[in-house]
Amino acid sequence: MAYEMYQEQILDHYKHPRNRGEMPDADLQARDYNPLCGDDLTIYLKTDEKGTITDVRFTGQGCAISQSSASMLTMMLKGKNISEAKGIDPDRIVKMLGIPLSAVRLKCALLSLQVLKKALFSKELSQAEAMKE
Amino acid sequence: MERTKPSLDVAKIKKDFPIMERKIHGKPLCYLDSAATSQKPRQVIDAVSEFYSNYNANVHRAIYELGEDATRGYEGAREKIAHFINARSSSEIVFTRGTTESINIVAYGWGMKGKLGKGDEIVSTVMEHHSNHIPWFFVQDYKGVKLSWIDIDDEGYLKMEDLDRLVTERTKMVAVTQCSNVLGTINPIKDIAKKAHEVNALCLVDAAQSVPHFPVDMQNLDCDLLAFSGHKMLGPTGIGVLYGKEKVLEEMEPMLGGGEMIREVHLGRATWNDVPWKFEGGTPDPAGAVGLGAAIDYLSSLGMQNVRQHEIELNAYGLEMLGKIKGIRILGPMDPKKRGGLIAFTIPEAHPHDIAAILDAEGIAIRSGHNCAQPLMERCGIPATARASFYVYNSPEDIDRLVKGLKKVQEVFA
Numbered sequence: 001m002a003y004e005m006y007q008e009q010i011l012d013h014y015k016h017p018r019n020r021g022e023m024p025d026a027d028l029q030a031r032d033y034n035p036l037c038g039d040d041l042t043i044y045l046k047t048d049e050k051g052t053i054t055d056v057r058f059t060g061q062g063c064a065i066s067q068s069s070a071s072m073l074t075m076m077l078k079g080k081n082i083s084e085a086k087g088i089d090p091d092r093i094v095k096m097l098g099i100p101l102s103a104v105r106l107k108c109a110l111l112s113l114q115v116l117k118k119a120l121f122s123k124e125l126s127q128a129e130a131m132k133e
Numbered sequence: 134m135e136r137t138k139p140s141l142d143v144a145k146i147k148k149d150f151p152i153m154e155r156k157i158h159g160k161p162l163c164y165l166d167s168a169a170t171s172q173k174p175r176q177v178i179d180a181v182s183e184f185y186s187n188y189n190a191n192v193h194r195a196i197y198e199l200g201e202d203a204t205r206g207y208e209g210a211r212e213k214i215a216h217f218i219n220a221r222s223s224s225e226i227v228f229t230r231g232t233t234e235s236i237n238i239v240a241y242g243w244g245m246k247g248k249l250g251k252g253d254e255i256v257s258t259v260m261e262h263h264s265n266h267i268p269w270f271f272v273q274d275y276k277g278v279k280l281s282w283i284d285i286d287d288e289g290y291l292k293m294e295d296l297d298r299l300v301t302e303r304t305k306m307v308a309v310t311q312c313s314n315v316l317g318t319i320n321p322i323k324d325i326a327k328k329a330h331e332v333n334a335l336c337l338v339d340a341a342q343s344v345p346h347f348p349v350d351m352q353n354l355d356c357d358l359l360a361f362s363g364h365k366m367l368g369p370t371g372i373g374v375l376y377g378k379e380k381v382l383e384e385m386e387p388m389l390g391g392g393e394m395i396r397e398v399h400l401g402r403a404t405w406n407d408v409p410w411k412f413e414g415g416t417p418d419p420a421g422a423v424g425l426g427a428a429i430d431y432l433s434s435l436g437m438q439n440v441r442q443h444e445i446e447l448n449a450y451g452l453e454m455l456g457k458i459k460g461i462r463i464l465g466p467m468d469p470k471k472r473g474g475l476i477a478f479t480i481p482e483a484h485p486h487d488i489a490a491i492l493d494a495e496g497i498a499i500r501s502g503h504n505c506a507q508p509l510m511e512r513c514g515i516p517a518t519a520r521a522s523f524y525v526y527n528s529p530e531d532i533d534r535l536v537k538g539l540k541k542v543q544e545v546f547a
Binding site: 002011015040063 | 485487491502503517
């Protein structure tokens, strides 16, 4: 299974990640961590007034699956509306990667989506926190 | 390296381990993860099976032959363990589920229920496994005691000047591992226990990576408490040991209340059983204890000095062969005699999880990740490592396969 996992596309995104780097003026951002592998990921989003994602960046470190998944996901996001992005489900990520994944490695693969969702909902989450106080 | 007669007959030993016949992705199993859990010889599997087939009963209270047989098996295993680590008596041996539970029993019964208070301190080290960190965090949060940690030097040895600086009149406990599960470093427990005793502190030792791999003598080390797991030393899962000097155990409160741990119970009040049974509330795991006894018989028949010598030889060969891999970073002491039988490393091309996945395809099982030692990973400035660990069934050929596998990893990620 391992060799099927490390297909050219995965290795290409791992070695040459797209949209990698910080975004100091991001409108939305979130970070999460996979304690199992030590995969660490932050996603930054820039949006316009219509809620369209105009720019995406990510930083972090981790295994080939988590990092290539993040790189591929950022490519998918540019030009999408926030509500559209909120609708991306795990199946979509698995299809995007197109490789066999064990239960353990699925966590690596889905870290990018988890962080994206956290970023997309970060405004609502912080508002909810503020209301609690 | 000079070739002398090998310390262990690995080919013969391997035949005792049924799992070694398994093929992984069509290849013979190359098991290099014994620091996580060891494989089990037929003798141990048979002993457990024999218990359930021939003398299964609840221990201690049954007034019939089966129950007496079961109790004899259970208490007999306790005697074997006491002898194996040269304890003064079997009443110093508490059966637990493993190292983690053993340390938690101390953190609860000596720490949280004990006489500790603000101003008291517990000294540990940065190289501990989470199981020798978190229980002390509980005590810190509950009792307001101060924790401090002995640092390591660049080679992965404890900074002994930190021990001298941190252990003071305020220190009540020094909790330290005998052998790091990441660096492999073997710590000078005798000196550390002596230092603790100078200030009337106790010394607890995490022996999860030491008792399975080399001779450990309680009367020589003179630590007060020591914890280890059966499953890392050819025994079954779910059985482990807390060793404690009788006086220390007597002063500790029990963690589990229930059957067996009592002397007298009235509504609303009770008195405790003698040590060690005071700490063994509820039906214990006699089959596990009997299995651990069989594991100890197996290890004793090989000779723990021979086991140690064998692992030093594998260390020497492993450090030499892995050291030739371009860009590799090996953690811990480079002297094979100064480390337990394990080598943790990183290579620049690939994350440890990716290394482990490719090696798996070659039939090789290694550990990857933070090794339950996140503070140590942080101290070393790395998120994770790959780790190969050795035991009685490993041979230099396993290291050759590992090195070959790592070259494949480098090809894939080149």
